Amino acid sequence: MNISWYIALSAVLFSIGAGGLVARRSPLVMLLCLELMLNGANLSLVAFARMHGDGGGQIFALVVMVVAACEVVVGLGLIVALYRNRLPIDIDELDHLKDPQKADSAL
Amino acid sequence: MITAITPILAHAADFAEGARPEDPAMWGWILLLTPLVGALILGLGHRIWSERVAGLIGTAAIFLAFGAALACLAQLLGMDAEERHVLSGFTYAQAFGVDFRFDIYYDQLAVMMALIVTGVSALIHLYSMAYMKSDRGYTRFFGYLNFFVFSMLLLVLAGNMLLLVIGWGFVGAASYLLISFWYRRSSATRAGAKAFVMNVIGDVALVIAAYLLWHELHTLTIPTLLANADDPFTVMPTATFTAVALLLLVGAFAKSAQVPLHTWLPDAMEGPTPVSALIHAATMVTAGVYLICRMHPFIEISDAASMTAAALGTATLLIAATTALVQTDLKRIIAYSTMSQIGYMIAGAAAAAYSASMFHLMTHAFFKALLFMSAGSVIAAMGGIQDVRRMGGFKKAMPFTYIVFVIGALTLAGFPLLSGFWSKDEIISYTLHRGGAFTIIAAGMYIGAILTAFYSLRAVFLVFHGDPAPEAKELEGGHIAHGDHTNPATGEHEDTEVGFPGADHHIAEREGEMKVAMGTLAFLAIVAGFVQIPGVTHVIEKWLEPVFEDSRYADSIPSVSAQWIGLGVGAVIAITGIAIAYWAYMKNRGVTERWTERFPRANAFLLNAWYFDWLYDRVFVRPVAAFAVFCNKVIERFVVDGIVVGTTTLVKDGAERVRAAQSGLARAYALSIIGGTVVIALYFVVVGK
Numbered sequence: 001m002n003i004s005w006y007i008a009l010s011a012v013l014f015s016i017g018a019g020g021l022v023a024r025r026s027p028l029v030m031l032l033c034l035e036l037m038l039n040g041a042n043l044s045l046v047a048f049a050r051m052h053g054d055g056g057g058q059i060f061a062l063v064v065m066v067v068a069a070c071e072v073v074v075g076l077g078l079i080v081a082l083y084r085n086r087l088p089i090d091i092d093e094l095d096h097l098k099d100p101q102k103a104d105s106a107l
Numbered sequence: 108m109i110t111a112i113t114p115i116l117a118h119a120a121d122f123a124e125g126a127r128p129e130d131p132a133m134w135g136w137i138l139l140l141t142p143l144v145g146a147l148i149l150g151l152g153h154r155i156w157s158e159r160v161a162g163l164i165g166t167a168a169i170f171l172a173f174g175a176a177l178a179c180l181a182q183l184l185g186m187d188a189e190e191r192h193v194l195s196g197f198t199y200a201q202a203f204g205v206d207f208r209f210d211i212y213y214d215q216l217a218v219m220m221a222l223i224v225t226g227v228s229a230l231i232h233l234y235s236m237a238y239m240k241s242d243r244g245y246t247r248f249f250g251y252l253n254f255f256v257f258s259m260l261l262l263v264l265a266g267n268m269l270l271l272v273i274g275w276g277f278v279g280a281a282s283y284l285l286i287s288f289w290y291r292r293s294s295a296t297r298a299g300a301k302a303f304v305m306n307v308i309g310d311v312a313l314v315i316a317a318y319l320l321w322h323e324l325h326t327l328t329i330p331t332l333l334a335n336a337d338d339p340f341t342v343m344p345t346a347t348f349t350a351v352a353l354l355l356l357v358g359a360f361a362k363s364a365q366v367p368l369h370t371w372l373p374d375a376m377e378g379p380t381p382v383s384a385l386i387h388a389a390t391m392v393t394a395g396v397y398l399i400c401r402m403h404p405f406i407e408i409s410d411a412a413s414m415t416a417a418a419l420g421t422a423t424l425l426i427a428a429t430t431a432l433v434q435t436d437l438k439r440i441i442a443y444s445t446m447s448q449i450g451y452m453i454a455g456a457a458a459a460a461y462s463a464s465m466f467h468l469m470t471h472a473f474f475k476a477l478l479f480m481s482a483g484s485v486i487a488a489m490g491g492i493q494d495v496r497r498m499g500g501f502k503k504a505m506p507f508t509y510i511v512f513v514i515g516a517l518t519l520a521g522f523p524l525l526s527g528f529w530s531k532d533e534i535i536s537y538t539l540h541r542g543g544a545f546t547i548i549a550a551g552m553y554i555g556a557i558l559t560a561f562y563s564l565r566a567v568f569l570v571f572h573g574d575p576a577p578e579a580k581e582l583e584g585g586h587i588a589h590g591d592h593t594n595p596a597t598g599e600h601e602d603t604e605v606g607f608p609g610a611d612h613h614i615a616e617r618e619g620e621m622k623v624a625m626g627t628l629a630f631l632a633i634v635a636g637f638v639q640i641p642g643v644t645h646v647i648e649k650w651l652e653p654v655f656e657d658s659r660y661a662d663s664i665p666s667v668s669a670q671w672i673g674l675g676v677g678a679v680i681a682i683t684g685i686a687i688a689y690w691a692y693m694k695n696r697g698v699t700e701r702w703t704e705r706f707p708r709a710n711a712f713l714l715n716a717w718y719f720d721w722l723y724d725r726v727f728v729r730p731v732a733a734f735a736v737f738c739n740k741v742i743e744r745f746v747v748d749g750i751v752v753g754t755t756t757l758v759k760d761g762a763e764r765v766r767a768a769q770s771g772l773a774r775a776y777a778l779s780i781i782g783g784t785v786v787i788a789l790y791f792v793v794v795g796k
Contacts, residue, residue: 021774095772097771
């Protein structure tokens, strides 16, 4: 099968993820979108590995999965911490670093 | 760590299986390890043992060690006179081409020292069983004492410089632990720290000396070193020789409390009295004399070093003897007399009178331990008070203590036919025989002798004669004064819990153990001199002869008649000193107070021990303390705080500024990243075409 189909699917996945990341305000959904982008990239890595007939790209895909797992752990941890501190679960409201007074009142 | 322990375990296992029953040093190993086993049993089981059992374990361990030392003596006696030395051990580590060996070596000298150490220690353990009875740290005390004896034996039996240094350091640590035994007394902990610091100066010197010896002679084994010391084919630069000799002397001087490293010894009297008797009179402080005798070829090689040692030894004996004249603390009087007597030994050893010095070391161990034990009994009767001006008239209340104290004081004074008479005058006649500058040294020794006779009898007259103190009267009525518990140095009030002295006091008249220990030592103090009477008996000289036959002054022996003349002069001097003391404190009581009033400056000078502590305080302690304050106020406050606070301020201010650049909208950041990436990708696509 032609490699371009894979590339196309990968690009579509990546774009859906990127669009979602920009458009959605819930951090949970944004994490899902990040996964989508990473897996789009993974797909093209695996496709190229298949085309060249060596395992390098597949190993890279595995590494990306590990990194993605770590990123989810950190991200979910952040979300739980936000929830516990009764901070808004809305990415647009979370601008405490910019505004010191808001940060003081939140803590 | 494991690799270091494995050979030891293997060795122990061999030993246990009887695979090496032929180990030539079997009794030496038993001698060394018995006190260690005792210390471990007491230390690990200190919650289990009742006080009685702990005292018995500790004392039994040292009596066993004394038995093993006797067995070593018997073993050497069974050999030919020239072959009397045993070296045994094993390698526990190898690195940098050096074999680190655990060797024990004993010859006539080491066995003699081991016998003195274990013999006097055993009696002092016995004494402590009664004397420390009411002290709350009883088991700990015996654990420390056993550890001390082990360290001392390690030092004495060390087969190489490395073990010698280890033993040297352990002894210092044991001394620290025991001086600070009453650890809630701030004066005691301070004295312990002072002793430890000054001892470490000696340890460091000894380490450097060991390194220089290894560097030049490529061995650390003591018998090999001694054999090579005089080898004309061994190329050893004279400067290094002199450095080794001087460093060994610094080690010896720090441990033996000689000028200028002596100020710790009087303060060490803060420890319990049995500790003063054992460590700070009879054994540990004589280690320096032992070291000089052990390493004598290296001292002799440098005339500068031996002359320095003789001069400083004489200076010490005179400074200490004059200081002892006016001291008011009973234990300090005896402490200064210890410094003074060790000055004799050091100066004698520097003048190559080795067997005479070892002889005096032995007799001194007997009579000085005896004096401290008797002083302990008197202090107990005073309820802990140590000031001789408060004492008086104890003769009737404490007849036993009186008799043994007088024996000890007369022996110290060099009264004819008592042991100190023979040993001190042997040192002096050997020194005089060397001639030249040593004549001055011998003259200094005679001056010291008359001072010694005076101050030792002064203590007797002040404590036991004159009007009875209230405590003495009370004791005659059958009550021991208990007083309120205070620190005799500062007068601070104390309780009797652990960390302070116990509630009750124990005197020799009422405790069998104390009587046995003191009676034995009194007997030895009287008779020990008869082993070495010029022209009659030569036990110690003959016994030690093979050890010192390689000395270049081995043939420099004063004639019998010269020795007897010396003894005659010594007897006259001793009796003169005693007579002056009798005149000043019995016939004309109060005359010394008038002298004190007339010469207040001289009195203050001697009372403050020639202002050495004052000088060291100004030269070392205060500058260091001032430097520490400077570091706190300037370096800590401005430099360190400046760097830390500066960094945090920089980050804070920087963040304040950069903060304005952000919008706080995470989605906008994501968009700009994606958009930026797209723009870069498009650029490459366009350029790539």
